[in-house]
Amino acid sequence: MEYSLRYLGRSHVEQGPYRSTVTFSPNLSRERVWFDGELRDPLRFREAMSALHEVVVGDHRFQRRDKSAYEAWKKQKIQEQSQLRATLLDRARVQAAQEIAKQAIPANLEGDFRRLHRKYWDARVRWANELARNDPQMFRALVPCDPVISVADDVVFFEAFSKDESSYGCLYVDREGFVGGQDAGLGTTNVDYSMALYERFQALRTYRTTRLHLDPRGFDVAVEGKADYREEKIDLPPSWLRGFGQISATSGLATESVKLDTATIYSLLVFLRRNREKTGPRAIVFELRRGKPPALVLQPWGMRLESRGPNYEGTSDQDVKVWGRRRLSVLARLLPMIEHVEVQLLGNGLPSLWVAKMGEMRFLLALSGWTTNDWTRGTGLDLLSGAILSDEATRQNVWTFLRSARMADRATIAAELGKKGTEIAGALHHLGREGQLLYDPVTRAYRFRQVIDAPDARKVMTAEPEELTKGKELFLGARVAVGKTEPIPGNKRYLSAKIAGETCEAIVDADGLMTRAKCSCHHFFKNGLRAGPCRHLLALRLTAQGGDELRLQSASLGGGFIH
Numbered sequence: 129m130e131y132s133l134r135y136l137g138r139s140h141v142e143q144g145p146y147r148s149t150v151t152f153s154p155n156l157s158r159e160r161v162w163f164d165g166e167l168r169d170p171l172r173f174r175e176a177m178s179a180l181h182e183v184v185v186g187d188h189r190f191q192r193r194d195k196s197a198y199e200a201w202k203k204q205k206i207q208e209q210s211q212l213r214a215t216l217l218d219r220a221r222v223q224a225a226q227e228i229a230k231q232a233i234p235a236n237l238e239g240d241f242r243r244l245h246r247k248y249w250d251a252r253v254r255w256a257n258e259l260a261r262n263d264p265q266m267f268r269a270l271v272p273c274d275p276v277i278s279v280a281d282d283v284v285f286f287e288a289f290s291k292d293e294s295s296y297g298c299l300y301v302d303r304e305g306f307v308g309g310q311d312a313g314l315g316t317t318n319v320d321y322s323m324a325l326y327e328r329f330q331a332l333r334t335y336r337t338t339r340l341h342l343d344p345r346g347f348d349v350a351v352e353g354k355a356d357y358r359e360e361k362i363d364l365p366p367s368w369l370r371g372f373g374q375i376s377a378t379s380g381l382a383t384e385s386v387k388l389d390t391a392t393i394y395s396l397l398v399f400l401r402r403n404r405e406k407t408g409p410r411a412i413v414f415e416l417r418r419g420k421p422p423a424l425v426l427q428p429w430g431m432r433l434e435s436r437g438p439n440y441e442g443t444s445d446q447d448v449k450v451w452g453r454r455r456l457s458v459l460a461r462l463l464p465m466i467e468h469v470e471v472q473l474l475g476n477g478l479p480s481l482w483v484a485k486m487g488e489m490r491f492l493l494a495l496s497g498w499t500t501n502d503w504t505r506g507t508g509l510d511l512l513s514g515a516i517l518s519d520e521a522t523r524q525n526v527w528t529f530l531r532s533a534r535m536a537d538r539a540t541i542a543a544e545l546g547k548k549g550t551e552i553a554g555a556l557h558h559l560g561r562e563g564q565l566l567y568d569p570v571t572r573a574y575r576f577r578q579v580i581d582a583p584d585a586r587k588v589m590t591a592e593p594e595e596l597t598k599g600k601e602l603f604l605g606a607r608v609a610v611g612k613t614e615p616i617p618g619n620k621r622y623l624s625a626k627i628a629g630e631t632c633e634a635i636v637d638a639d640g641l642m643t644r645a646k647c648s649c650h651h652f653f654k655n656g657l658r659a660g661p662c663r664h665l666l667a668l669r670l671t672a673q674g675g676d677e678l679r680l681q682s683a684s685l686g687g688g689f690i691h
Contacts, residue, residue: 139320141328148331148338152277155318163279163342165303165310168488170338174329175461176299176491177286181326182458183297183493184275186290277342278316278566278577280534284340287566293371295455296494300570305488306340314534316577317342369563372579375494377560378479380567380574383472384448386414386422389437390466396424397460399431400453411449414473416440426453437468443618448473450480452495459484462491472569475657483569490570518554522547526555530565530576537573595651599666602628608671623672627664634665636672 142149148170154161167173234240276287285300303310319342332338396412405428413425422440424433450473459466465486472481477497484491525545530536536544542552556574559565563579602608612624616635620643624633634645642661646652651662661669 138322139325141325141331143328143331144336146336148333148336149341150329150332150338151341151343152319153343154277155274155320158317159315160313161277161279161315161317161342162313163284163310163340164312165284165306165340166308167301167338167340168305168307169334170332170336171334172465172486172489173301173338173340174332175465176486176489177329178326179458179461179491180275180286180288180297180299181329182461183290183295184288184321186292186295186455186458274318274321276316276577276579277319278575279312279314279342280575281314282535282571289372289375294452294496295458296372296375296492297458298492298494298566300490300492300568301340302488316579369580370561373561373563376563376566376577376579377557378474379481379494379569380556380560381474383474383481384416384442384446386416386435386440386471386473387437388422388424388435388469388471390463390468392424392433392435392437393456393459393466393469394463395433396426396453397456397463399426399433401457403429405429409449410453411451412453414448414450414471416442416448417445418442449476450495451477451497452480455495456482456493458493459491462486470569477656481569485570492569518551518558522551523555523558526552527559527564530559530574533576535568535571535573535575537571541574595660595663596666598663599661599670602663602667603670608667610668610671613672621672623668625668625671627667630664632664632668634668634672636669642669 139152283300287298289296409427411427415423421435467485470483479496482493566575566577607628609626614622616622630649632647635643645665647662647664649662
């Protein structure tokens with residue numbers, strides 16, 4: 129998708145002996161947004177923005193290189209070198225013997241070689257860094273799209289999505305984190321970002337008052353006549369956009385919440401830095417026992433870390449495995465400021481959300497199940513929501529209400545619109561996938577925030593997964609033969625059925641969420657629930673939910689589906 133960014137000037141940091149100003153240039157092609165306020169703790173902001181930078185440039189994917197040209201070149205060089213050696217070998221031997229006879233070998237030859245070799249590689253690294261700063265094309269390869277900043281009544285927050293589409297970072301700065309009054313225009317926009325700006329962040333100090341300034345001047349002038357006006361058109365990958373939307377939707381799903389103390393996070397990061405696994409498994413296992421502090425087991429070493437934080441008070445004892453632990457290194461710079469970290473777990477092999485509380489700031493790091501199974505692949509994140517269905521009218525009403533209110537929890541939205549909680553949940557999940565809103569796990573409320581405009585979002589960000597489409601077809605084709613259904617403790621139900629020749633069984637809660645499930649199909653045998661329920665389990669869940677709305681939608685469209 130081609131995406132336009134229009135800027136007047138560049139984001140920069142102005143420094144004086146006693147005052148610094150961090151000025152962001154907003155995207156002029158989006159809504160008018162501005163902010164001006166003095167930071168209460170510049171050092172904390174510097175470290176948090178640096179951690180967000182690590183998310184932006186993060187790419188942990190394995191890069192398989194095409195070595196065919198290199199192998200051909202190497203073969204040619206070997207032949208040339210063999211011929212050269214045959215020609216010069218005798219001459220070199222004679223010259224070497226003559227030189228040795230004239231002078232002794234230097235006493236510190238090895239040390240001098242290592243010193244000069246180090247000097248060469250240091251210069252090469254500096255050259256690479258300089259190239260990254262001054263080559264826009266190379267920087268766009270690192271950062272697909274400039275970070276998103278949103279100004280709300282209670283917070284200012286920055287969002288960024290990694291290049292490899294496996295990590296998401298969001299820095300919230302409470303409005304109480306600014307001194308005195310602030311001038312603000314609410315909304316969301318992109319801000320101009322560069323490697324040079326990141327380096328200027330490192331100069332922020334506590335002895336200088338620091339202002340955060342989102343510059344509104346570009347909205348008020350005829351920017352086309354300005355020398356520092358520029359427009360960029362970038363081709364955003366659809367998977368990158370869908371991933372951004374998936375995070376917005378997933379953060380609002382039901383999770384197990386675990387609170388960890390700073391010492392546990394420190395021990396985790398230190399151990400991973402000092403040890404490199406050579407074999408699998410490579411998971412962090414959360415051992416959750418009611419009435420006891422959570423424990424973390426690092427595989428494959430079996431290293432056990434006992435948290436000193438509060439006890440786990442979940443619904444039942446369980447073990448949850450998550451992957452992506454190397455990406456937690458972005459929290460290292462925040463350790464001196466972290467009060468505690470709250471981890472929200474969706475299930476085995478599924479994404480995890482790590483929320484670091486730092487006084488008036490909090491840093492959210494969302495990690496996909498593992499790097500190569502990013503936020504946009506499979507059906508897991510689309511299908512974890514209990515409310516698959518939502519009608520267009522409800523979605524439009526929710527969107528209009530949130531745009532006006534800017535922030536509200538699910539109960540408030542349902543009461544305001546006079547709708548059932550499940551209907552609102554489906555609409556919120558769908559709007560989250562379109563990048564129109566964001567769930568704040570701390571306030572437990574939904575915030576209106578547009579990554580891109582709604583019409584463009586519907587084209588790119590809401591493609592329906594194949595398993596979901598096939599599951600609807602099985603349900604509408606009456607291919608589900610329920611064999612057994614019975615209530616079990618905890619307001620849940622056990623279901624079993626025969627669907628298209630496959631045997632399925634599942635435990636669903638009152639909202640239709642699958643807490644445990646099993647199917648005899650190949651998809652489940654290969655992935656379990658890590659890639660989301662298979663089409664047979666989806667058809668079973670639709671049967672458990674009734675699916676009346678889906679039948680009406682299908683009938684009104686002559687057998688088609690509303691996505």
